[in-house]
Amino acid sequence: MTDPLHTDLLRLAREAAHRAGELLRDGRPADLAVADTKSSPVDVVTEMDIAAEKLITGLISERRPDDGMLGEEGASTEGSTGIRWVIDPLDGTVNYLYNLPTWAVSIAAEQDGETVVGVVAAPMRGETYHAVRGGGAWATGARDGERRLVCRPTAPLDQALVSTGFNYVADVRVHQAEVARRLIPLVRDIRRGGSAAIDLCDVAAGRLDGYYERGLNPWDLAAGDLIAREAGALTGGRPAERPGGELTIAATPAVFEPLQRLLEEFGAWHD
Incomplete structure (x- = not known):
């Protein structure tokens, strides 16, 4: 039986990923440009990475103000509940910059250092993947509803x-x-x-x-x-x-x- 806390965390993660995915998909400016760089001049951050992280952290903070956070674009708080959110607001930024479809919003919730909830929204695929520890992995999409994920049969x-x-x-x-x-x-x-x-x-x-x-x-x-x-x-x-x-x-x-x-x-x- 799923822990009610984990169910609540999953619901919030899915909502935040869905909202951020919509922002990134529908709000992408035609003249999108690099806002900053990280490890090298070709490792880029766009204004939309930053906007998506603000949306996610703002929503989570509103609902669960005492949780910790770790985000790629700078979010970092300790929290006092034993829950920490680990956020990549735009995984695949270079793909997104070039208007390629393979990018995602990734949100996980850790409890006492162990990941208990994970959500990955891939808006250009029309799919969201999610899991709760011990509850299997699932995908939802507009075309085929919700389905359980199972890795491929064994092959050499x-x-x-x-x-x-x-x-x-x-x-x-x-x-x-x-x-x-x-x-x-x-x-x-x-x-x-x-x-x-x-x-x-x-x-x-x-x-x-x-x-x-x-x-x-x-x-x-x-x-x-x-x-x-x-x-x-x-x-x-x-x-x-x-x-x-x-x-x-x-x-x-x-x-x-x-x-x-x-x-x-x-x-x-x-x-």
Whole structure:
């Protein structure tokens, strides 16, 4: 039976993600420009990233003023309830800047340090993915209503479709390209979508067999990681580590261990 608190957190996360997704989809200016940069000149922030985070944090603060928050665009409060919201208001900013459809709003709620609720809204797909810890993973869409997400049936690594992402620092990206070059002959093929949150949900939905990326932040993966796990995928980082900065992996049970082993051999976590 779902904890009533988690049900309430899910309801709020879905409302905030839906509102932010509508703002981003319908309010995108024709002359959208870069507002700031982060790790490099090509790692960008737009005015819409900032506006979406303000909308999300404002709504959550109004409903749950004593909760903590961690947001990509600067939201950071400690809170006193044991609940912390981890927010990526626009995952896939470069896609959004170029008017490509693969971007999402990602909102997770942690309780005492463990993720208990995750929501990823992908407005250009017309889909929202969500999970509550222990309650499975689900997707809702205008075309097919609500459906339970289950990762793909087991298949060997050489038949796996695997997605990855690249850093915006040139030297790091060069090494990541070399890792991908070594991996390509050993899998069915590799994809690069540009949104970690959507890649994790695509593993959950059976659209990918695996996904890996170096250098993700908590807001990139908190919601998607829970959704993937609740759909039956395995997630982690380097052996015996949790997903995060050095390496994030999500894959079907048959693909996870051999993929992790190869990425460790290839040194995917460092230059």
